[in-house]
Amino acid sequence: MFGEVVQALVFPGFLFTLGLGFLFEWIERKISAHMQGRIGPLIAGPHGILQPVADFLKLLHKEEIVPAFGDVTIYKVAPALYFLAPILGMLFVPVTGIEAVATFSMDLLFVVFLLAYSAFVVVILSFASESSYTIVASGRLVLQYVSYEIPLVIAVVSAALFSGSLSIAGVVRAQSATWNIIYMPLGFVAYIIALMAELEKPPFDIPSAKTEIVAGWLTEFSGRSLAFLKLTKEVSLIFGGALAVALFLGGPLGPVPQDAFLASIVYTLYFLAKLLAVALLVFVLRTAMARLMIAQAAELFWKILTPLALAQLALVVVLRGV
Amino acid sequence: MAERRETRKEAGAGLIQYSTENLVPFGPIHPALKEPEYFKLYLRGEMIVDVVPRIGYVHRGLEKAAEQRRWTQNTFMFERTCGICSFAHSLAYVQAVEGLTPYEVPRRGLYIRLIVAELERIHSHLLWVGLLGHWAGFDTLFMWVWRDREIVLDLVEAIAGNRIHKSIAAIAGVKRDIPDSMKNKIVERTKYLADRAYFYKHIVDTESTLLARTRKVGNLKAETAQKLCAVGPLVRCAGLARDVRADDPYAAYGDVPIDVVTRTEGDVHSLLHLRLDELVVSANAIDYALEHMPSGPVRLKIPPTIPAGEYASHVEAPRGELFYFVKSGGGPNPERVKVRTPTLANLPTALELLKGYTMADVPVVLTAIDPCFGCMDRLSFVDLDSQKQWTWTGEELRQFGIRYYFPERTI
Numbered sequence: 001m002f003g004e005v006v007q008a009l010v011f012p013g014f015l016f017t018l019g020l021g022f023l024f025e026w027i028e029r030k031i032s033a034h035m036q037g038r039i040g041p042l043i044a045g046p047h048g049i050l051q052p053v054a055d056f057l058k059l060l061h062k063e064e065i066v067p068a069f070g071d072v073t074i075y076k077v078a079p080a081l082y083f084l085a086p087i088l089g090m091l092f093v094p095v096t097g098i099e100a101v102a103t104f105s106m107d108l109l110f111v112v113f114l115l116a117y118s119a120f121v122v123v124i125l126s127f128a129s130e131s132s133y134t135i136v137a138s139g140r141l142v143l144q145y146v147s148y149e150i151p152l153v154i155a156v157v158s159a160a161l162f163s164g165s166l167s168i169a170g171v172v173r174a175q176s177a178t179w180n181i182i183y184m185p186l187g188f189v190a191y192i193i194a195l196m197a198e199l200e201k202p203p204f205d206i207p208s209a210k211t212e213i214v215a216g217w218l219t220e221f222s223g224r225s226l227a228f229l230k231l232t233k234e235v236s237l238i239f240g241g242a243l244a245v246a247l248f249l250g251g252p253l254g255p256v257p258q259d260a261f262l263a264s265i266v267y268t269l270y271f272l273a274k275l276l277a278v279a280l281l282v283f284v285l286r287t288a289m290a291r292l293m294i295a296q297a298a299e300l301f302w303k304i305l306t307p308l309a310l311a312q313l314a315l316v317v318v319l320r321g322v
Numbered sequence: 323m324a325e326r327r328e329t330r331k332e333a334g335a336g337l338i339q340y341s342t343e344n345l346v347p348f349g350p351i352h353p354a355l356k357e358p359e360y361f362k363l364y365l366r367g368e369m370i371v372d373v374v375p376r377i378g379y380v381h382r383g384l385e386k387a388a389e390q391r392r393w394t395q396n397t398f399m400f401e402r403t404c405g406i407c408s409f410a411h412s413l414a415y416v417q418a419v420e421g422l423t424p425y426e427v428p429r430r431g432l433y434i435r436l437i438v439a440e441l442e443r444i445h446s447h448l449l450w451v452g453l454l455g456h457w458a459g460f461d462t463l464f465m466w467v468w469r470d471r472e473i474v475l476d477l478v479e480a481i482a483g484n485r486i487h488k489s490i491a492a493i494a495g496v497k498r499d500i501p502d503s504m505k506n507k508i509v510e511r512t513k514y515l516a517d518r519a520y521f522y523k524h525i526v527d528t529e530s531t532l533l534a535r536t537r538k539v540g541n542l543k544a545e546t547a548q549k550l551c552a553v554g555p556l557v558r559c560a561g562l563a564r565d566v567r568a569d570d571p572y573a574a575y576g577d578v579p580i581d582v583v584t585r586t587e588g589d590v591h592s593l594l595h596l597r598l599d600e601l602v603v604s605a606n607a608i609d610y611a612l613e614h615m616p617s618g619p620v621r622l623k624i625p626p627t628i629p630a631g632e633y634a635s636h637v638e639a640p641r642g643e644l645f646y647f648v649k650s651g652g653g654p655n656p657e658r659v660k661v662r663t664p665t666l667a668n669l670p671t672a673l674e675l676l677k678g679y680t681m682a683d684v685p686v687v688l689t690a691i692d693p694c695f696g697c698m699d700r701l702s703f704v705d706l707d708s709q710k711q712w713t714w715t716g717e718e719l720r721q722f723g724i725r726y727y728f729p730e731r732t733i
Contacts, residue, residue: 032461032462035462036461036462036465036466037465037466037469038465132345132346132347133346136346136365136368136681139367139368140368202459202460202461202531203459203531205459206682209459209682210353211353211354211456211457211459211685212354212681212682212684212685213681214352214353287461287462288462288529289460289529289531290455290458290459290460290463290529290531290532290534290535291458291459291460291531291535291682292531292534292535293534293535293680293682293683294368294680294682295680296534
C-alpha cells in the first residue's frame with residue numbers, strides 16, 4: 001500500500017510530473033529563445049533552469065483578483081479541476097516499465113476522456129469569469145476542440161486497433177518488437193498536430209492569442225489560479241507527449257539489463273529520451289510558425305488531418321485484417 | 323468572401339441596432355496597441371460589423387506648446403511628436419520655417435537630410451515588419467527583424483549622436499556633418515540590410531502560416547484609398563504611385579533617383595512586400611547620396627526671428643505624407659503650428675478595411691497602417707447625437723476645465 005502511495009505521489013506520479021513540467025517549460029523557453037536569436041532564461045539556477053519554478057512561486061504569492069460579475073464558485077474551483085486532468089492522466093501512462101501506476105483493462109478510453117474533459121473545463125472557467133475576451137476565447141476553443149478532437153481520437157483508436165488492446169499497457173506490450181510509428185506515420189503526424197492544437201501552441205494558440213483577445217480565457221485570472229492554470233498547460237504537454245510515446249514510440253521499452261531495479265531506471269531513461277524527442281518536435285514547430293485564424297485551423301483539421309487519420313485507420317484495418 | 327461582402331453592405335446601411343452584448347472593446351490598453359487608443363468593435367460571432375474609434379488618449383498639446391517656444395526650440399519639441407519618425411517631423415517643421423526665410427540651405431546639408439531620412443525609413447519599415455510578425459503570432463520573425471534593426475539604429479547613432487531622437491535637423495541646415503571616413507561603414511551596413519530585406523521577402527512568401535494570415539486580408543481598392551485620402555505605403559499598395567519624394571522633391575530628392583514602389587493587391591501581404599522593397603530603394607538612395615554628396619558647409623547661421631508669413635511643408639514620412647503648417651508674426655515664436663500626421667489620414671481607411679473581417683484580423687489590419695496614435699491625437703469636439711463638430715479657443719477650454727472640475731464655482 002505504502003509503495004503505491006509513494007508511486008502515485010512522488011515517482012512516477014505527481015511530483016515527477018510536476019518536475020518534468022517545469023523542466024520542459026525551461027527547455028521550450030531556451031530552445032525558442034535560441035532559435036529567435038535571444039538568450040532566454042539565465043538568472044535563476046544554472047542557465048536559468050529554475051526560472052519556471054521561480055515564475056510559479058512568484059505568481060503564487062501575488063494578489064488574486066476575483067471578477068465582480070460571473071460565477072465566483074466555479075471561477076475558484078475550475079482551475080483545480082483543470083489541474084487534475086493531466087496529473088491524473090499521467091498515472092495511466094507507463095514510465096518505469098510496461099505497467100503504469102494505475103491501470104485497468106480499458107484505460108485508454110479513460111485517458112482520451114481526460115483530454116476532452118480538460119477542454120470542457122476551460123470552457124466552463126472562461127464562462128465563469130465572464131468577460132468579453134474570455135467569451136470570445138471559449139467560442140474559439142470549442143471550435144478548435146471539435147476540429148482537433150476527431151483526428152486525435154482516430155489516431156489513438158488506430159494505434160489501439162493495431163496493437164489489439166484498449167489498455168495502454170497492452171498497446172505498449174504489443175510494440176516490444178517494432179514501434180507503431182513504423183506502420184503508422186500518418187497517425188503519428190495527425191496526433192502531434194492535434195496535440196499542438198490541444199496545448200494551444202502556435203500556430204494553434206488561437207484561444208489565447210494575446211494580440212487579439214488579451215490573454216484569451218486566462219484574461220481574468222491572477223495569482224494562484226493563474227499559476228496553476230499555467231502549470232497545467234506545461235503538465236498537459238508532458239501528458240500528451242507521454243501518451244504519444246506510449247502509443248507510437250514503444251513507450252519506455254528498449255533493451256534493458258536483467259536486474260529489475262536497474263531495468264526500471266533504464267526504462268525511465270528511455271521514456272525521458274522519447275518524450276524529449278516528441279517535445280523538441282513540438283517546440284521547433286511552434287517557434288517556426290505564425291498563428292492561424294480559427295477558420296483556417298478548422299479547415300486544416302477537417303480537410304487535411306481528418307482524412308489523413310482516416311487513411312491511417314484504413315491502413316491499419318488492411319494490415320491487421322479486422 | 324461572399325458573406326464578407328454582404329456584411330459590409332449591411333453595416334454600411336447603418337440600420338443595425340447594436341447592443342452591448344456584441345461589443346468587444348479593443349483598447350485603450352491592449353497588447354496589440356503600442357499606444358492607448360480605443361476601438362469599439364461590434365461583432366456578430368467573430369465577424370466585425372462596425373468599428374467606432376475614440377481617439378485622443380495621448381493628446382499632449384504640442385501645437386499649443388509650440389506657441390510658447392522659440393523657433394529653434396520647437397525643432398526639438400516637434401521631433402518628440404513621434405518616437406519612430408522623429409526626423410521626418412523635425413524636417414517638415416524646419417522646411418516650413420525655411421519657407422518663410424530667404425536663405426538657401428547648403429547643398430551638403432540637404433544630402434545629409436536625405437541620408438538621415440532614408441535611414442529612418444529603413445528603421446521604421448523594419449520595426450513595422452517585425453511588429454506585424456508579432457501581431458500575426460510569429461514572434462520569431464519579430465525577434466530576427468528587430469535584431470537587424472539594431473544595425474540601422476547604430477548607424478543613426480554614429481551619424482547623429484542619438485538612436486531615436488536624432489536632433490540633427492536645424493533651421494537652414496543640419497547640425498552635424500558626415501565625415502568621409504564613415505562612408506564605407508554606412509554603405510557596407512545598408513548593403514547588408516538590403517540583403518536581409520530579400521531574405522525576409524523570401525520568408526514572407528514561403529511561410530505558409532504567415533501567408534494564411536496576411537494574403538487577401540484587407541482589400542484596398544484604388545478608389546477607396548483615393549476617396550478616404552490614404553497616404554504613404556497604404557495608398558501605394560492600392561496601386562497609386564504617390565510619394566512626396568518623387569512628386570514634390572524636397573531635401574536632395576531632386577538629385578537622387580527614387581523608385582516609387584507600388585503594388586496592386588491592396589492586402590497586408592502586399593504591404594509587407596512593399597515596405598521591404600522600399601527598404602532596398604532607401605538603401606540604394608543612401609549609397610547614391612553618399613557617393614554624390616557635394617562638399618561645403620552643412621548649415622547657415624541665421625537670426626532668431628523669422629519674417630512674418632504662412633507656409634506649409636510636407637515630407638514623406640515612413641508612414642506617409644506628413645504636413646506642417648507654420649504661421650509667423652515676425653517674432654521669436656511661431657504664432658501657430660499645425661501638424662497633420664499620416665496616421666490620422668490613414669485611420670478611416672483602416673476602419674473601412676476592418677468591416678467584414680474577423681476579430682483575429684483586427685491587430686493585423688489595424689496595425690498594417692503602422693499607426694502612431696501619439697502623433698495623431700488632436701483636440702476637437704464632436705457631438706455624436708446631433709453630428710455637430712466645433713473647436714474651442716484656449717480660453718474656452720480653460721473655462722470648460724474649471725466648470726468640469728469645480729462645478730460649484732462661479733466664474
